[in-house]
Amino acid sequence: MEAKALSKVPVVDFSKEALIPGSNPWLSACNEVRHALEEYGCFVVVYDQIPSETRGKIFDSAKELFDLPIEIKKLSNNKVPYRGYIGENPGFPRHEGMGIENVLSFEQLQLFTNHLWPAGNEPFCETVHAYSKKASELNEVIVRMVFDSYGVDKYESHNESTNYLLRLLKYGEPTENETEVGLPPHEDMSFITILCQNHVNGLEIKTKDGDWIGFELTPPSSFIVMAGDALTVWSNDRVRACTHRVVMSGKATRYTAGLFSFSSKILHVPEKLIDQQHPLKYKPFDHMDYVDYFFSKHVGPRPDCRYKAYCGI
Numbered sequence: 663m664e665a666k667a668l669s670k671v672p673v674v675d676f677s678k679e680a681l682i683p684g685s686n687p688w689l690s691a692c693n694e695v696r697h698a699l700e701e702y703g704c705f706v707v708v709y710d711q712i713p714s715e716t717r718g719k720i721f722d723s724a725k726e727l728f729d730l731p732i733e734i735k736k737l738s739n740n741k742v743p744y745r746g747y748i749g750e751n752p753g754f755p756r757h758e759g760m761g762i763e764n765v766l767s768f769e770q771l772q773l774f775t776n777h778l779w780p781a782g783n784e785p786f787c788e789t790v791h792a793y794s795k796k797a798s799e800l801n802e803v804i805v806r807m808v809f810d811s812y813g814v815d816k817y818e819s820h821n822e823s824t825n826y827l828l829r830l831l832k833y834g835e836p837t838e839n840e841t842e843v844g845l846p847p848h849e850d851m852s853f854i855t856i857l858c859q860n861h862v863n864g865l866e867i868k869t870k871d872g873d874w875i876g877f878e879l880t881p882p883s884s885f886i887v888m889a890g891d892a893l894t895v896w897s898n899d900r901v902r903a904c905t906h907r908v909v910m911s912g913k914a915t916r917y918t919a920g921l922f923s924f925s926s927k928i929l930h931v932p933e934k935l936i937d938q939q940h941p942l943k944y945k946p947f948d949h950m951d952y953v954d955y956f957f958s959k960h961v962g963p964r965p966d967c968r969y970k971a972y973c974g975i
């Protein structure tokens with residue numbers, strides 16, 4: 663279970679110089695981002711555009727939400743797995759999660775909130791909205807860098823058709839001082855996931871060599887960026903979707919806020935990413951249908967590789 667202290671997850675610092683598209687600092691950040699995503703499927707980004715107050719408040723809001731009685735949490739208005747409430751899983755009894763769809767829409771956020779707090783909870787809405795808005799701006803910068811680094815334009819239309827799911831997550835402290843799996847190994851179905859954690863570590867990623875490594879985060883401006891399945895498909899297998907898990911130890915509760923980005927339109931592998939060394943590996947990819955298919959419709963054993971089973975050539 664111990665993660666080896668072998669290689670380190672790359673850290674890309676967006677805060678030391680102004681990142682103006684086309685400038686040298688921008689181009690060098692693009693290269694670092696691309697290298698990190700191709701080699702590790704993830705990186706730590708140092709980003710100072712999300713005020714630490716906004717970040718701190720999101721964990722207070724997560725606590726407030728998970729402190730609600732279980733019957734109330736189960737009322738969450740979305741029954742699709744991973745998009746409403748998850749908890750009481752016998753395999754991971756101290757893990758809880760709540761997904762909020764289309765989180766950038768204040769109206770939808772209010773509907774979600776009113777379900778849990780019938781008299782409304784404006785501070786909760788404002789905190790979740792403010793955090794998600796800022797994190798989505800970071801997502802947009804990263805998408806633009808990825809597109810730029812591969813010489814693909816169209817990042818604007820990609821960003822315009824992106825929708826965001828925010829998941830607030832809680833991992834209670836393990837009992838009896840044991841280490842405990844908080845979340846089993848998996849890849850996300852998103853294009854990109856941006857995670858922000860409180861002071862409690864626990865996330866680990868699997869390297870190409872099959873080793874598990876943890877993160878060193880320098881609060882308050884470090885975020886974890888991970889490639890999801892859709893980025894692997896879009897990049898024609900250049901970027902690897904990050905396999906990750908959460909392992910809990912010590913006496914503290916971990917809270918995380920994960921912003922998952924999805925494309926509302928069909929993704930095509932860009933022409934620039936198809937050549938003799940990289941023949942086209944994927945058919946056009948309907949991202950929302952992909953998510954829906956594997957969460958609600960797929961029957962039988964889970965394929966070894968979901969996206970290859972869904973749209974591989």
Ligand SMILES: O=C(O)CCC(=O)C(=O)O
Nearest residue numbers: 829831850865908918920
């Ligand atoms: O909480 C974390 O650090 C990881 C969460 C995660 O992997 C997920 O929700 O997909």
Ligand SMILES: [Fe+2]
Nearest residue numbers: 848849850906
């Ligand atoms: Fe994940």
